[in-house]
Amino acid sequence: MSISALKSLAQAPTLELDKVLLSSNEMSQPWGMCFISADELLFTEKSGKLFRYVVSTDTKTQISGTPAVSTAGQGGLLDVAIHPNFTTNKYVYLSYSISGPGGSTLAIGRGVLNNNQLTGFTEIFRALPFKSGTNHYGSRIAFDKDNHLIFSSSERQEQDNAQLLENHLGKIIRLNDDGSVPSDNPFVGVNGAKPEIYSYGHRNVQGLVIHPETNKIYAHEHGPMGGDELNLVEAANNYGWPKITFGKNYNGTTITTDTAKEGMEQPIRYWVPSIAPCGLAIVNLQNQQANEVNFVLGALAGMQIQWVKIKDDKHVATYSFMKNYARFRDVEVSPDGKIYALTENPNSLILLKTNQVVTGLFERSSGNSGTVSLYPNPVTDIFTIDANDIKGKDEIAICNQQGKVLRSLNVSDNLFDEGKMKIDISDLPSGMYLIILRSKESSTTLKCRKL
Structure with a gap:
């Protein structure tokens, strides 16, 4: 083991700014990003624009062929992800809000990236029903080891939706990569339930990642006033919102006195007061302990970035960095082990540095x-x-x-x-x-x- 690796094992992690790659005069309300290679990433802007950014040449190019989006409230062009077999099929997936009868809703679509154009873009999912509000769409996208498309669909700021299996709201959704429903989804064949549902009882999921070795799904979600959660997401599980919560209504009134109930899952950790976690990435460390997972996540209300360590799916420690720097909207680890973040207020794409030896992606x-x-x-x-x-x-x-x-x-x-x-x-x-x-x-x- 190298001397630097030995030192990192004995130290608590640190995160600090290394370099501002894109500043506020070069981007507007960035929302999601993903890496095509160690040197190239895609990022979205809420207004509906998709860009390619090349790190080594510091060049930004807009991608054409993106769908029309509804930008009211928290809606717009949201997350972006590439297919696990992107090198051969060139599929890019987007989450975004659309308007229609009854208001607006979340949609997922995909297209083929040809140079700087998305071709053949097709909607493959829309959350039902449409709602008149313009908040709580979600939506983060990830793929598991079997190429299932996993993403969050939030409850549209209507609490009871999260417990209703008859709609897609307040749920984690699991699809095949073409938008069809996997035959082994937990609610396939259940009378009155949407077959796309994988788990339910979620509020507003803004971070979702799948461990590339264990295939475990981890997600964090916004509580109301307090009660943000980090969860291990498993098939058919009920994560409790709004029947159990560690938070209160924004006016300070009680939602429920229950923080636990039979048949409802407990979070790995929760935050009181809220930090409004946003974006979630796994940091793979050289010589980390067995069953240890390290996450980095952004915070909107908390205006900071956090490092969360768990072991055996139990919380071990949380470290906070760059407090009051910005609203952190997304975080990603590049294939060569570098940590990047998208921020608002100010808008930026930044490179971070840590004292840990990060080994990159699996x-x-x-x-x-x-x-x-x-x-x-x-x-x-x-x-x-x-x-x-x-x-x-x-x-x-x-x-x-x-x-x-x-x-x-x-x-x-x-x-x-x-x-x-x-x-x-x-x-x-x-x-x-x-x-x-x-x-x-x-x-x-x-x-x-x-x-």
Whole structure:
């Protein structure tokens, strides 16, 4: 282990401003972002604009072909995400509000990114029913290891919606990547229930992320006056709003005296007073403890960024940074382990720095042959291949970027411990490598950066 890695294990995490990449005169009300590569990201502006930003050249380009949006209140163009197989299908997904009979609602759509244009953009979901208010749409988008589309649909500031399975409001929604309903969704076939629902009893979910190794879904939501929550989201679970809450109405009156009830889930942690959490990302640390997860999240009302550490899905510690700097709207970790944030008041895209050794994202590939993950990535010496769903592979080839095979490993089932295999590349020089799992019928390729 390097000296810097040893030091980081003994220190509480820090976050501070490294660099302002885009300032208030270059953007207006940014809302969501996602990375295409370590050097390139997409971000939305609430007014309906989508941009591509290249970090190395500091260039911003507007993407055409975005849908018409309703921008009243908290509505507009909201989150953006790319398909797990973006490198081949180029699908970009957007969440946004639309107007229609009875008011407005949340919609999800996707299009193909061709250069700087979204082509063939199609709406694949709309939350029902439409409502006359203009607040609490959600909506964050993520994909799980099986390419299911997971996103939040908030309760439109009408409390009772969250407990009603007959509508999409106050719910986490789970779809196939084309917008169809997975056959194993928990409420498929339940009389009167919307089959798209995955969980319910949510208020206003503004952060959602899926752990790329465990496939666990984590989400945070705004409470009213107090009672913001971070939850582990599981199928069919009821998260309680408004039957249980740690918050009060904005006028100080009581919503309920109950903070727990049978059949309703408790949060991993809650905030009183509210910080209005917004944006949520997992920070993968080198040599972190087993079953430990580190999150970074923004805060709107709190005007700060927080680092939350959990272990075994229990809260361990929370650290706060950059208080009163701005309203933090979104946070993301790039594929090479850098932490970025979008802010309002002032509007900006910023790069942060930490005293921890961040290893970046888990590399993952999905296809007809199954799902395979590689982590940590970047790697110092040893990485793990999780090939639990891969059948029939007989060789792992480690190649340079030109495709030259540097090392070849024969694969047999007994090399995998519960579907995982560790590979030592400490003898290879720093750089980018291709890790190829091969069989006679197919191959799966992952990218790995050696530090």
